Amino acid sequence: MAHEATAVVRVDAADAGSALVRRVFEEVMRPSFSVEELPDLATFVAGFADGEQEASLLVEADGAPLAAAVYDVFRPGLPALLSYLAVRPGARGSGAGARLLAASADHWRERGDTLVLGEVHDPRCYAERPDERPAARLRFYDRQGAELLWQPWIQPSLAAGSPRVPGMLLMALLRRPPHDGPVVDVELLRAWIEAYFELAEGAVPGDAPYRALLARLDRWPDGVPVGRMGDYGEVELLTG
Numbered sequence: 001m002a003h004e005a006t007a008v009v010r011v012d013a014a015d016a017g018s019a020l021v022r023r024v025f026e027e028v029m030r031p032s033f034s035v036e037e038l039p040d041l042a043t044f045v046a047g048f049a050d051g052e053q054e055a056s057l058l059v060e061a062d063g064a065p066l067a068a069a070v071y072d073v074f075r076p077g078l079p080a081l082l083s084y085l086a087v088r089p090g091a092r093g094s095g096a097g098a099r100l101l102a103a104s105a106d107h108w109r110e111r112g113d114t115l116v117l118g119e120v121h122d123p124r125c126y127a128e129r130p131d132e133r134p135a136a137r138l139r140f141y142d143r144q145g146a147e148l149l150w151q152p153w154i155q156p157s158l159a160a161g162s163p164r165v166p167g168m169l170l171m172a173l174l175r176r177p178p179h180d181g182p183v184v185d186v187e188l189l190r191a192w193i194e195a196y197f198e199l200a201e202g203a204v205p206g207d208a209p210y211r212a213l214l215a216r217l218d219r220w221p222d223g224v225p226v227g228r229m230g231d232y233g234e235v236e237l238l239t240g
Contacts, residue, residue, distance in 0.1 A: 016049035125167025156200035183223025
């Protein structure tokens with residue numbers, strides 16, 4: 001299927017109530033993520049309205065959303081997070097995801113970001129299915145230049161009553177000076193984790209699994225190492 005007649009569209013707080021944001025949620029996001037990984041529509045829209053998230057979209061000439069890259073924006077000095085990168089069913093494999101990720105990276109550079117992180121399923125925890133191809137997704141991000149962080153990861157709860165998502169990997173999608181060495185600053189990552197959990201769960205948690213996650217940072221006094229996406233088997237699994 002050809003999708004040449006597309007344009008990259010930026011979405012921020014001014015667009016929160018638009019029909020396009022709602023179409024992105026229903027046509028691109030909902031078919032691509034589980035209920036644990038995706039908030040409800042009201043929360044999704046509110047994230048834009050509050051200025052906590054922005055997006056880059058590929059939109060076809062008739063206004064239909066083709067692909068979406070949604071990223072969370074934290075307080076100044078902290079990394080941004082690519083929360084979602086998804087392509088509408090029927091258009092996957094068309095190159096739309098790679099094109100949109102490249103356009104998003106250009107935007108991050110223009111905005112002055114020096115570190116952008118992302119989350120991805122660990123193939124050790126997620127079986128291959130027609131709608132879930134974790135190993136292929138890692139290969140995709142590897143081709144786009146992403147780097148794997150050796151810090152184990154659990155995604156926060158994204159809505160009241162929704163569980164956290166274990167079996168995840170952290171990756172760096174953009175690293176520029178001063179974050180261009182072989183490691184990511186451990187205190188920066190600690191501050192980002194605290195801000196992310198506070199944003200997602202409403203407060204910085206104090207439970208044992210969260211404390212265990214932070215405790216893993218103590219093994220990296222000189223910085224959290226980064227490596228190739230294919231080295232995920234060397235990263236510790238946190239399953240609770």
